[in-house]
Each structure stands twice: as C-alpha cells, then as structure tokens.
Amino acid sequence: MKKLIVAIAGVLFLQPLSTTAQKNKKEVLKGLDAEFNTYKAIANELWENPELGYLEENSSALLQETLSNAGFKVEKGVAGIPTAFTATYGSGSPVIGILGEFDALPGMSQSAEPIKKSRVVDAPGQACGHHLFGTGSMAAAISVKNWLDATKKSGTIRFYGTPAEEGGSGKVYMVRAGLFNDVDAVVSWHPGDQNTSNPSTNLATISGKFTFKGVSSHAAAAPELGRSALDGVEGMNDLVNMLREHTTESTRIHYVITKGGDAPNIVPEEAQVYYVVRHANRKEVKAVWDRVVKAAEGSAIGTETEMSYEIIGGTYDRLPNEVLATLMHKNMEIVGGVNYTPEEIDFAKEIQKTLKTPKEIESAGDIKPIIFTYGKASADTGDVSWNAPLAAVRTATWVPGTPPHSWQAVAAGGTDIGYKGMMVAAKTMALTAIDIFEKPAVLTKIKAEFNKRRGADFKYVALLGDREPALDYRK
Numbered sequence: 485m486k487k488l489i490v491a492i493a494g495v496l497f498l499q500p501l502s503t504t505a506q507k508n509k510k511e512v513l514k515g516l517d518a519e520f521n522t523y524k525a526i527a528n529e530l531w532e533n534p535e536l537g538y539l540e541e542n543s544s545a546l547l548q549e550t551l552s553n554a555g556f557k558v559e560k561g562v563a564g565i566p567t568a569f570t571a572t573y574g575s576g577s578p579v580i581g582i583l584g585e586f587d588a589l590p591g592m593s594q595s596a597e598p599i600k601k602s603r604v605v606d607a608p609g610q611a612c613g614h615h616l617f618g619t620g621s622m623a624a625a626i627s628v629k630n631w632l633d634a635t636k637k638s639g640t641i642r643f644y645g646t647p648a649e650e651g652g653s654g655k656v657y658m659v660r661a662g663l664f665n666d667v668d669a670v671v672s673w674h675p676g677d678q679n680t681s682n683p684s685t686n687l688a689t690i691s692g693k694f695t696f697k698g699v700s701s702h703a704a705a706a707p708e709l710g711r712s713a714l715d716g717v718e719g720m721n722d723l724v725n726m727l728r729e730h731t732t733e734s735t736r737i738h739y740v741i742t743k744g745g746d747a748p749n750i751v752p753e754e755a756q757v758y759y760v761v762r763h764a765n766r767k768e769v770k771a772v773w774d775r776v777v778k779a780a781e782g783s784a785i786g787t788e789t790e791m792s793y794e795i796i797g798g799t800y801d802r803l804p805n806e807v808l809a810t811l812m813h814k815n816m817e818i819v820g821g822v823n824y825t826p827e828e829i830d831f832a833k834e835i836q837k838t839l840k841t842p843k844e845i846e847s848a849g850d851i852k853p854i855i856f857t858y859g860k861a862s863a864d865t866g867d868v869s870w871n872a873p874l875a876a877v878r879t880a881t882w883v884p885g886t887p888p889h890s891w892q893a894v895a896a897g898g899t900d901i902g903y904k905g906m907m908v909a910a911k912t913m914a915l916t917a918i919d920i921f922e923k924p925a926v927l928t929k930i931k932a933e934f935n936k937r938r939g940a941d942f943k944y945v946a947l948l949g950d951r952e953p954a955l956d957y958r959k
Contacts, residue, residue, distance in 0.1 A: 509818065509915050516627055516911050523623045523910070524903040526550065530615035531898045534588030534608040536958040537648030540567045543586040543615075547622055547645055554626045556643065563661040565953050568654060569645040570663060573629045578668040578927055579640040580628070580917045581872065583865065584621035585614040585649045590958065594891040596898030598834030609894040612650065613675025613881050616897060620673065620906040624913035631918055639921045642667070646864070648957075651691060651760075653797035655864035657953045659871050660946045667872040669808060669930055671916050672865060673909040675897065676878035677843065677886045679821045680852045681813035681912075683804035683875065686859035686866060687736065688766035690773045690947055691797040693758050693957075694720060694780045698789040700753035710751030711788045714744050717755040719783030720791075724759075724776055735772055736762035736860075762862055764801055766947060796954045798947025800866035803937055804856070807930045808875035808916075813854045815915035821849040822880045822904045831899065835883040835892050843884035848905075861888075871944060873934040877912050881905030 530543050544567040552558045556571035592609030593602040603609075610616075625643040632639065644663070648654035658664070696716030701709040724737060731737075738760045745752030759776060763769045777793065784791035824832060829845060836842035868874050881902040886892045896902050920927050 509918065512627055512631055512914055512918065513819070513911055515630060516623060516907060516914065519623065520903070520907060523619050523907065524900070527615050527619035527903060527906060528898065530586055530619065531610050534610050534615070536590060536608050537587040537650055537652035537654070538565065538567060538953070538955045539958060540586050540647050543618070544569060544645055544647065547584065547586065547618055551622060551625070551643060555629060556625070562663060563657040563953070565647060565654060565657060565955070567645070567647040568658060571625070571643040571645070572640060574632050574638070574640040576638045576640060578920060579642060579666050580920055581642050581644055581664065581667045581670040582621045582625045582913060582917070583644050583646055583655070583670060583672040583868070584618040585646050586618035587614055587648050587650050587652070589650055589889060592889070592891065592894055594894035596895055598831050598895060600838070600891050610897050611889045611891070611894050613888075613893060613897045613902065614649065616675050616881050616902055616906040617673065618645070620910040621913065623907070623910035624917070627910065627914040628917045631914075632921075637921055641917065649864055651797055652954060652957055653799055653864045653948055654953075656797070656799060656867045656946050656948060659867045659944070664868060664871045668927060669920055670868055670872050670874040671812065671913045672874060672876040673913060674876060674878050675881035675893070675902070675905065676888070677880055677882045677884045678847060678852055679816060679850065679877070679879050679908065681809050681816050681875070681877040682855055682857045683806040683809035684802065684857040684859050685764060685804055686802045687762040687764055687862045688769045688801040688866065688947065689760055689762045689797065689799045689862045690769050690795060691758070691760040692793050692795040693742065693756055694791060694793045695754065695756045696784065696789045696791050697754050698752065698787070701751045703749045703751050707751065712751050713755035713789050714752040715787040716783050716789040716791060717741055717744070717757045719787055720757065720780045723779035723783060727775055727779060731772055732763070732768060734764055735768070737772070737776070764858070766800055770947070795948050795951060796957050799862055799864045800870050800947065802859070802863070802866040803869040803874070803934070805873045805875050805930060805933055805937070806856070807926070807933050808873055810854060811919055811926060812875050812877050812912055812916045815919065816877055816908070816912045817851050818915060819908055819911040821851055822901070822908060823849050824901065828899070828901055831901070832883040835896065836885060838892060839883075839885045841885050845884060847884045848880035867946065870938060870942070873930045877909060879905040879908040
C-alpha cells in the first residue's frame with residue numbers, strides 16, 4: 485500500500501497542478517480539467533482499498549501526502565484521532581474550510597460492474613462515495629491554493645480530513661477540539677444521483693451499544709441455571725418497539741444485534757445491540773434516548789442480567805445557510821452537470837434494471853432548481869454547521885435513481901460516472917471559495933444569516949458528551 489501511495493503522489497507532482505496563472509473562473513475550471521486523470525487515480529486507489537471508520541490509515545495518508553506536496557501545512561492526528569488531519573495554506577482572513585471524508589461501509593464490497601458482484605466477499609465498500617468526497621474536496625482545496633498564489637490574494641484555505649462519518653461522528657470531536665473556531669465559512673459536498681445545492685436541514689442523532697451480561701449454562705440440561713444475555717437484548721428490543729407508538733411522528737429508531745451468542749445450546753453469557761435514535765430536534769433525540777436507556781434497564785431487571793451501555797456517536801441537526809447555498813448553486817450552474825458517453829449510457833441502463841425508482845439518465849446533466857429541503861438522513865456535518873456557516877452540494881456521481889449505501893452506488897463510484905461527478909463538486913466548491921475571497925459583502929451576508937439562525941444565546945455542547953473518540957467502534 486505504501487508503494488501505491490508513493491506512486492500516485494509521484495504521478496501527481498511530475499505534472500504540477502496548474503500553478504500557472506489562474507486569474508479567473510474559466511482558468512480555474514481548465515486547471516481542474518487538466519488534472520482529471522490525476523484525481524481519478526487517487527479516488528480509485530481509495531475505492532479499490534476501502535477502509536472503515538477510524539481505520540483509514542492508508543486513505544488518510546494518501547490525501548495528507550498529496551496536500552503536503554502541494555504546499556499545504558499538514559497537522560496529523562488532530563482531536564485525538566490518528567486518521568484525522570487538517571491541511572492549511574495561506575494566511576489571514578477569510579478562512580475558508582473544505583470538508584473531506586474517506587471512510588467506507590462494512591460488507592459493501594462491489595465490482596465496477598452493473599451486476600451485483602463482490603470484489604472481496606464480506607469486505608468494505610465505498611457505498612456512500614466517500615472516496616470521491618475526500619478526493620474531490622482535496623482537488624478543490626488545491627485549486628483554490630493555486631488561485632491564491634496566482635492572484636496574490638490574502639486569505640487561508642483549510643482542508644479538513646474527517647474520518648468515520650459513518651456512525652463514528654469524527655467531525656464532532658474535531659468541532660469539540662476547537663478546530664473550526666477561526667473558520668469564516670465551510671463548503672462541502674456529497675455524492676448523489678443528481679446535482680443540487682439546496683439549503684437543508686437533517687436529523688440529529690445519538691447512537692450507542694448496549695451490552696448485556698448473564699450466566700451461561702447448558703440450554704437443555706440446566707436451563708434453570710442460566711440467565712440469557714440475549715433475552716436481555718430481545719427484551720430491550722421488544723420494549724423499544726412498543727415505545728415507537730408513543731414518540732413523535734418524525735422520530736426514527738434503528739437497531740442491529742451485533743452479538744447474540746455462540747451456539748444455540750449454550751445460554752448466551754454476553755449479547756449486544758447497537759442503537760441509533762434520530763429526530764429533527766436534538767432535544768427530542770436526547771429525551772427519546774433516555775427512554776431507550778430505561779427500556780434497557782427494565783429488560784435487565786426482568787431477565788436478571790447486567791446491562792451497560794456506551795454512547796458511540798451523537799450529531800446535531802444541520803443549520804442551513806441560504807445565502808451560501810445560493811452562491812454554490814450559481815457556481816454549479818456555471819460548471820454544469822455530468823454527461824455520459826455511449827458506453828456509460830449502456831452501463832447506466834443495466835444498472836437501472838436493478839433499481840426500484842430509476843430516473844431519466846439524462847437528468848445527470850441537469851442542475852436542479854434550488855429549494856429548501858428537510859432531510860431524513862443524518863451526518864456529523866451538523867455539528868460543523870452550528871459552529872461555522874456551511875453549505876454543501878450534491879452531484880450526480882451515481883446513476884440517477886441510485887440510493888446511497890447500495891451496491892449500485894459502489895459500482896458507479898468506481899467508474900468515470902463517479903469521477904466526473906466528483907469533479908463537478910470540486911469545481912463548484914473551488915469557484916464558491918474564490919467568490920468568498922473576492923466578495924467580502926457576500927461573506928458578511930453569510931455570517932449575518934448564520935448568527936440569526938443560530939441565536940445569540942447558542943452554546944455548543946456535543947451530544948456525545950466528553951467521551952474520547954470511539955476508535956474501536958468498527959473493530
């Protein structure tokens with residue numbers, strides 16, 4: 485793996501990243517077009533070697549080395565997380581942040597083919613496109629750095645290498661450590677199946693693992709001597725499922741049993757269940773979580789087992805910023821969407837045969853009108869958005885109609901369909917950051933909306949408390 489990192493970095497810097505004058509947006513776009521194959525190679529390396537949250541050693545190292553070679557000052561292992569880092573270039577104000585993720589999802593290995601086919605059985609896969617996310621954001625940061633050099637503008641561009649978005653709340657620890665305290669605005673993106681720049685909210689979350697401990701015994705010869713930890717888990721699940729009737733309509737509660745025992749004829753001595761609670765209001769998340777804990781405590785009493793729990797993650801709902809989102813939308817319209825080759829159209833048609841709600845393939849080239857949306861998913865960008873103005877675009881990195889966390893998303897993400905969408909995002913973020921550097925009045929409006937929405941009395945308190953990063957949550 486180390487040889488691969490060096491090889492890709494060597495390719496990147498044998499061909500300098502367009503450090504010739506990039507004095508206007510057209511030249512910035514040309515510079516990114518010239519580096520398409522370079523960034524494709526980096527993203528493909530992350531796609532072929534996916535790593536789970538807090539275990540992204542090679543992915544993080546590759547991005548760090550690329551940014552360091554481009555002239556950024558890299559700070560490794562920030563916020564107590566070995567794979568988290570910042571990469572900063574320039575000096576003075578404004579300070580513009582760009583977020584980059586790179587973690588994969590467990591069990592989602594898939595080849596770059598329009599049929600369901602694992603590359604490595606039971607291995608991770610980039611089902612949420614974070615290989616594109618991290619690489620595209622890095623491309624934008626380097627492009628802005630080159631523009632700052634060419635124009636002699638003052639200001640700071642900072643790339644945030646943010647691990648473990650998928651349930652690990654990596655950004656929360658980075659926010660809690662004060663790494664966003666001096667940031668004036670943050671631009672970001674996420675892979676998707678269409679091109680949008682909507683100001684939006686999403687759901688706050690708390691997640692954690694509940695471990696029950698009982699007494700093992702022979703399930704047939706001496707069942708009366710056993711106390712089943714799995715009964716504790718199942719009792720908790722039953723109580724929580726009854727709780728659903730008595731929560732607000734928009735509450736979401738998910739769980740998966742992560743340990744249920746070793747053999748059916750052994751009363752399980754230890755069992756574990758992993759829970760996530762979501763709601764648009766983080767106060768309601770906390771209230772529902774407390775009731776889930778009570779369900780666990782009640783089940784432990786009823787099954788004569790012992791229960792302990794550990795909060796793994798907790799994320800804020802996202803604070804929208806319409807001024808910044810509108811600015812990004814205007815730049816996305818300049819950039820344009822994703823156009824498929826005939827071969828890519830054939831690939832997309834095969835993928836769409838497997839989709840429940842396929843959309844027009846040509847829609848990948850469209851820029852959707854800007855609207856305010858209320859998202860049902862969650863992300864640790866929420867905590868960032870309450871500490872600095874943030875907006876994010878989505879681009880068509882997947883065949884239209886493809887849901888995230890699917891094998892179809894992994895497949896398209898390993899082709900030029902994904903890499904083209906990645907560069908749409910890189911270009912949009914780069915142009916938006918340049919606008920902020922050049923137009924102080926726009927930044928003033930962005931900050932004014934941020935302060936109004938957040939409120940004068942806001943005080944940030946992480947939903948996951950003061951716990952240390954859950955570095956082993958994927959082990």
